[in-house]
Amino acid sequence: MTNSITESDSFHNNLETKSVSELLQLIHEEDKKVLPAIEKEIPKIKEFVKELVMRMKQGGRLFYIGAGTSGRLGVVDASEIPPTFGVGHGVVIGLIAGGDGAIRKAVEHAEDDEDQGWKDILNYNPNNLDTVVGIAASGRTPYVIGGVKKARENGLLTGCITSNINTKLAEAAEYPIEPIVGPEFVTGSTRMKSGTAQKLVLNMITTTTMIQLGRVRGNKMVDMQLTNQKLIERGTRMILNELQINSEQAKSLLLLHGSVREAIDSYKKTKS
Template sequence: MTTESPSEYNNLETLPTAAILAGMNRLDRTVPETVAKALPQIEKLVEAIVARLSAGGRLFYIGAGTSGRLGVVDASECPPTFGVPAEMVVGIMAGGDSAIRVAVEGAEDDAEQAWKDLQAHNISTKDVLVGIAASGRTPYVIGGLTQARAAGVATGCVVCNAGSAVAAAAEFPVEVVTGPEFLTGSTRLKAGSAQKMVLNMLTTATFVRLGYVRGNKMVDMKLSNVKLVERGERMLMEELGIGEAEAAELLKQHGSVRAALQAR
């Protein structure tokens, strides 16, 4: 696994802060180029997700450690960003929700638990499952993908090593081969950055395709704080050519940017 290969940097403890930061930054700049190489694979997975969600299905993420946490974060951002129900995108973490903050030892090695966790959400053939694993060999993810695919669920994955068991288990694999980390084996670094970029693409492209964006605006976002209310007002001012007071009144009256735009 290239993610486990030795770092090209050594004797890190002897380096000054500036050299540590420069080395990390140099390697981080390779991540977008690596993701770009996987765009055709990402496109296929997005199309599969769009097809299922447009027919009433859901998107599930499963993962362990950093990979699992990234899935939970991406899923949790979809309702406030796009105004979709919380159950439309679900992030499931090996070891349960408590593992988001505190590592649950051995949870990722249970090849049977992911399918049990998915069944608790009544996963079906209408849904799509994406396994996230930098190593590409996490038993929790392999087991979940294998059993889901056997049950007729569409499956994808995001991995950071080539030719992995996780990719082999998925119908729509995305392989972003990020190579050795600055700190050997610490896949929360480049690999984690690459996975976050891919997950951003999956959900953003999906919800754009499904009509949750107008122009380049998040017109269905939840107005859950002052910043977002002010953003909504600016959207209305720009779209309708009105003043701040009128925009504020429209937003208060209709409760969302989309509803206010449709009312005009």
């Protein structure tokens, strides 16, 4: 078995003897290592996102594939894109080994099937405008490696996020992103620093992409879905601040047009 940073012994021992205060401080000290690790990877993330945006502007989709924590983080990021940016649910797709049931409860050996990742992607009729990002802290998850390999062989753009170096996953992907955060506080518990790094990189990829696709105006998510009262109030504030009208008018415009963008654009057209 090759050396693995994510499986290396924690720098901290005898954890059960430490106080709550000590444990919290030590976890915090380890978490501080995440941001510098990501900063080193920004040039790689930039090159990947530029390629991704080109394809998505032509109608391409973004797939995340992962297992366990990595898969769940991909599913979470994908599920937040439609309400935040107003795109369809089929634009960013999160796939997890073992299917949606594995989001809540681990499915035994699901990640060990090297063919299943690509099979799951095939359910969506992929094409060469699509992109696949494999997420695996270890960089050796068969489900993820197999999916990325087959995606690349079939002409899809491929990237990955892993917290180990010289991995099979990085070798399989065109654009490997490798934030090396070091051993976990609890040995091997990659839901901690590695998971935090994955979450931050996923945020960077999708947010930058959606901005490049025109889904943000200024610094506002003008295409967000109005799925609850909080978001209706947020949209109302955006409109009244932009148009300098009262709150009642702003809310009426928002509910009439269904989005901040449409409300503002329609109002300006009537005044021009």
